[in-house]
Amino acid sequence: MLALTENVTDIVKKLAEEVPEISALRIATESDGESLSVSPADHAENDDQVIEQDGAxxxxxxxxxxxxxxxxxxxxxxxDGNIQFALGQQA
Known part of the structure; x- marks a missing residue:
């Protein structure tokens, strides 16, 4: 299962506090099947895995x-206030 760093959980919690219609982030596969997108979300889709960690x-x-x-x-x-994400291999 995808693990989250403290940095990410803090970012997600802050977004949810500042923008009430955002309760989570959603990671989805793009139509090319090779890329991922990250976007704000207010609910899970039917096939989504839900990861809850430290309030995020x-x-x-x-x-x-x-x-x-x-x-x-x-x-x-x-x-400049831009959020950036990075993936790494779990230890």
């Missing part, structure tokens, strides 16, 4: 959950 929720669609099963999601906010 991430929804991951079926195909993406397979690919991400041994990964860790990290993130940060740059000086």
């Amino acid at each position: 929720t991430i929804y991951v669609d079926g195909p993406a959950s397979e690919f991400l099963s041994d990964k860790v999601l990290d993130g940060g906010v740059d000086d």
